[in-house]
Amino acid sequence: MTSVNRPVWLGKPKPVAIALKGLALILISAVVIFPFLVVVSTSVATKKEIDANGGYLIWPAQISFEAYRQIFDGTQVTRSIVISVGVTVVGTAFSLFCTVLAAYGLSRKGSLFQRGLLTFVLITLLFGPGMIPVYLMVKQLGMLNTYWALIIPGAVSAFNIVIIRGFIQGIPQELFDAARMDGAGEWRILWSIVLPLSRAVVAVVGLFLAVGYWNNYFGPLLYLNDTEMWPLQLVMRSFVLENNITTTATHIPGQIAPPAQSIQMALVVIATIPILCVYPFLTKHMSKGMLTGAIKG
Amino acid sequence: MAVNQASPRVKPPHAGKLQTSGETPPRKMPFLAKLWRDSPLLVMVAPTVIVLLLFTYIPLLGSVIAFMDYVPFLGFTGSDWVGWDNxxxxxxxxxxxxxxxxxxxxxxxxxxxxxxxxxxxxxxxxxxxxxxxxxxxxxxxxxxxxxxxxxxxxxxxxxxxxxxxxxxxxxxxxxxxxxxxxxxxxxxxxxxxxxxxxxxxxxxxxxxxxxxxxxxxxxxxxxxxxxxxxxxxxxxxxxxxxxxxxxxxxxxxxxxxxxxxxxxxxxxxxxxxxxxxxxxxxxxxxxxxxxxxxxxxxxxxxxxxxxxxxxxxxxxxxxxxxxxxxxxx
CATH class of the missing domain: 1.10.3720.10 (MetI-like)
Incomplete structure (x- = not known):
């Protein structure tokens, strides 16, 4: 099993080389995995054990989900999770809507204004306005302190349009011709031919968009003044990095409150889980998608 | 880079094929007919154009406040021009x-x-x-x-x-x-x-x-x-x-x-x-x-x-x- 990909001319590897390589692989993986192990362990640890060990744990002897219970009881964290999910879902849907429509609308060479509109979109790859003018625009439109400020200003990326447009242009022309012959209009063609065929690429772009919305913390910091409206990333920043732990959960008498460290680390775990859920799908397609992007972009 | 890639100055040889495949040759198509034919495509691009106009192009123009003593209360029209002072x-x-x-x-x-x-x-x-x-x-x-x-x-x-x-x-x-x-x-x-x-x-x-x-x-x-x-x-x-x-x-x-x-x-x-x-x-x-x-x-x-x-x-x-x-x- 160890020599499946090994070319014949390389000869037999030395045992020392194999051992060293294996060690290096283990070390590299450990550098990434170890912090997660500490985080997960600390999040489910009991106060006694954390205090005895000085603030963290690598492997807990006793497991307690008290921190998670408190997080989902507490009004602020629970609300922030709902907000983050909402912004991610609506944002991804809106972004995909604009991106897919524009990608198809710009895909037919020679259609009216196609060259001009394409240039209009692509110029934004080269030059963007600074942070301040966009902020003032959002303010001018009365979008400050609304969730739209997190979604609309950054909804369209020329890069994503280019990726999906490139895919659509690879669809055989005969399919479009046949559909048109049968009397299908553009909307019908988009819905019944283009979308089913480009489901994979649209899904990948959507996943990347969703990860972006979920991870966004500067947008909310810039546009939302009301802490009640904060999404998870901002609450996590406040809890974990600034040590303002303010769960308002009702403390059940007779039960020991979970240690602050557990609550902090439980938040990190909760913010990571959605990423882990979509990660297999991302890995499946991402190297391909990234390469197309790198070559085209 | 993508700009060079996606809007080629020189059309690839098969570029015309997309148009001629329709029933009417588009080159001689009058503007209004073309507008009628391509209007769904234009509608599709519209949301993107609006978003980019509002949050990229107009803010780009808004960068002129680099030459203003900008006071949010007074806005673009009320604030004073100060040249290169900033x-x-x-x-x-x-x-x-x-x-x-x-x-x-x-x-x-x-x-x-x-x-x-x-x-x-x-x-x-x-x-x-x-x-x-x-x-x-x-x-x-x-x-x-x-x-x-x-x-x-x-x-x-x-x-x-x-x-x-x-x-x-x-x-x-x-x-x-x-x-x-x-x-x-x-x-x-x-x-x-x-x-x-x-x-x-x-x-x-x-x-x-x-x-x-x-x-x-x-x-x-x-x-x-x-x-x-x-x-x-x-x-x-x-x-x-x-x-x-x-x-x-x-x-x-x-x-x-x-x-x-x-x-x-x-x-x-x-x-x-x-x-x-x-x-x-x-x-x-x-x-x-x-x-x-x-x-x-x-x-x-x-x-x-x-x-x-x-x-x-x-x-x-x-x-x-x-x-x-x-x-x-």
């Missing part, structure tokens, strides 16, 4: 030069320490012949790329912070602890380490693809000629990766003035602006926090223009060197 006061601001210096230092440090790592990591992974182990390590090291900076900083705090695993280890072994998370002296190294932890694994993808594209026959001939592992790396693998390495290097150079804004903003308070102020945070704190809209916009505009020039120059260079690389191969 730029003059910007250039006289010590903090601006400091932010620029910090930015360039961080860029340099990342080029030196961060950039080679994905290349070396990809070369190493490529020598791993066990498919399962390779796949496992790959899926592990790609993951941090998708985590938010809040999570990354939290993880680093837990491991390397004042009460973290490393310090705990040092204390229990009788060594003196140090908190890298709040030490201004090592802050730029910390930033680079975080960037490596987050993105070095993800960065290997493109180099692995470059290695995979190298003709295996070259290795065979090298072996027949008696080349050892090191010479095969030096004379076959590295030249094969050269074009993509040069391309990415030059693109990074073109992006010199942009260093991890979110990453730095999160940790700026811990080490103070002396070590952590970069151009983007300078704009944010001066404009949004302190309300010096004019000066901050001037700084942002300057950064945008210099970045655009750098990108264009880098693009040209990449194009030239890229071609050269192809010929040498």
């Amino acid at each position: 730029f003059t006061s910007l250039f006289q601001d010590q903090a601006f030069w400091h932010a620029l210096w910090n930015t360039l230092q961080i860029t340099f440090l990342q080029l030196l320490l961060y950039f080679p790592i994905p290349v070396l990591l990809a070369v190493f992974l490529n020598t791993v012949a066990m498919p399962l182990a390779k796949k496992f390590v790959q899926s592990v090291i790609y993951l941090p790329h998708f985590l938010s900076w809040v999570i990354i900083v939290a993880l680093f705090q837990q491991i390397a912070g004042g009460a973290g695993v490393v310090n705990r280890f040092l204390i229990t072994h009788g060594l003196s602890p140090f908190d890298v998370m709040s030490d201004p002296g090592t802050f730029k190294l910390l930033l680079t380490t975080q960037a490596i932890w987050k993105d070095a694994g993800w960065g290997t993808i493109i180099f692995l693809a470059a290695i995979a594209a190298i003709d295996q026959g070259l290795y065979e001939s090298a072996v027949i000629d008696g080349a050892g592992a090191w010479r095969r790396f030096w004379h076959v693998t590295l030249p094969g990766m050269r074009p993509i390495i040069i391309l990415l290097l030059i693109l990074r150079l073109g992006d010199s003035l942009t260093v991890g804004f979110e990453q730095i903003l999160l940790q700026r308070d811990a080490v103070g602006p002396g070590a952590a102020e970069v151009l983007d945070t300078y704009v944010y704190y001066n404009g949004v926090i302190d309300g010096s809209w004019g000066t901050a916009t001037a700084a942002g505009l300057l950064k945008g223009i210099v970045s655009l020039l750098l990108v264009l120059v880098a693009n040209k260079l990449a194009h030239r060197l890229g071609e050269e690389g192809v010929y040498q191969r």
Whole structure:
């Protein structure tokens, strides 16, 4: 099993080389995995054990989900999770809507204004306005302190349009011709031919968009003044990095409150889980998608 | 780059085919008929055009407040024009030069320490012949790329912070602890380490693809000629990766003035602006926090223009060197 990909001319590897390589692989993986192990362990640890060990744990002897219970009881964290999910879902849907429509609308060479509109979109790859003018625009439109400020200003990326447009242009022309012959209009063609065929690429772009919305913390910091409206990333920043732990959960008498460290680390775990859920799908397609992007972009 | 790619000056020979496949030849189509035919396409592009107009193009025009004493209450029309005053006061601001210096230092440090790592990591992974182990390590090291900076900083705090695993280890072994998370002296190294932890694994993808594209026959001939592992790396693998390495290097150079804004903003308070102020945070704190809209916009505009020039120059260079690389191969 160890020599499946090994070319014949390389000869037999030395045992020392194999051992060293294996060690290096283990070390590299450990550098990434170890912090997660500490985080997960600390999040489910009991106060006694954390205090005895000085603030963290690598492997807990006793497991307690008290921190998670408190997080989902507490009004602020629970609300922030709902907000983050909402912004991610609506944002991804809106972004995909604009991106897919524009990608198809710009895909037919020679259609009216196609060259001009394409240039209009692509110029934004080269030059963007600074942070301040966009902020003032959002303010001018009365979008400050609304969730739209997190979604609309950054909804369209020329890069994503280019990726999906490139895919659509690879669809055989005969399919479009046949559909048109049968009397299908553009909307019908988009819905019944283009979308089913480009489901994979649209899904990948959507996943990347969703990860972006979920991870966004500067947008909310810039546009939302009301802490009640904060999404998870901002609450996590406040809890974990600034040590303002303010769960308002009702403390059940007779039960020991979970240690602050557990609550902090439980938040990190909760913010990571959605990423882990979509990660297999991302890995499946991402190297391909990234390469197309790198070559085209 | 995409601009050159996607809107070619010279139409490919089959470009006309798309149009002639319809029942009417479009060249002679009157404007109104064409408008009627293509109106659904225009409607489809409309949302994107509106978003880009509102949040890219109009704000670009709005950058004129770099030449205004902008007062939000008075707005664009009520505020006074002040010519180059904002730029003059910007250039006289010590903090601006400091932010620029910090930015360039961080860029340099990342080029030196961060950039080679994905290349070396990809070369190493490529020598791993066990498919399962390779796949496992790959899926592990790609993951941090998708985590938010809040999570990354939290993880680093837990491991390397004042009460973290490393310090705990040092204390229990009788060594003196140090908190890298709040030490201004090592802050730029910390930033680079975080960037490596987050993105070095993800960065290997493109180099692995470059290695995979190298003709295996070259290795065979090298072996027949008696080349050892090191010479095969030096004379076959590295030249094969050269074009993509040069391309990415030059693109990074073109992006010199942009260093991890979110990453730095999160940790700026811990080490103070002396070590952590970069151009983007300078704009944010001066404009949004302190309300010096004019000066901050001037700084942002300057950064945008210099970045655009750098990108264009880098693009040209990449194009030239890229071609050269192809010929040498």
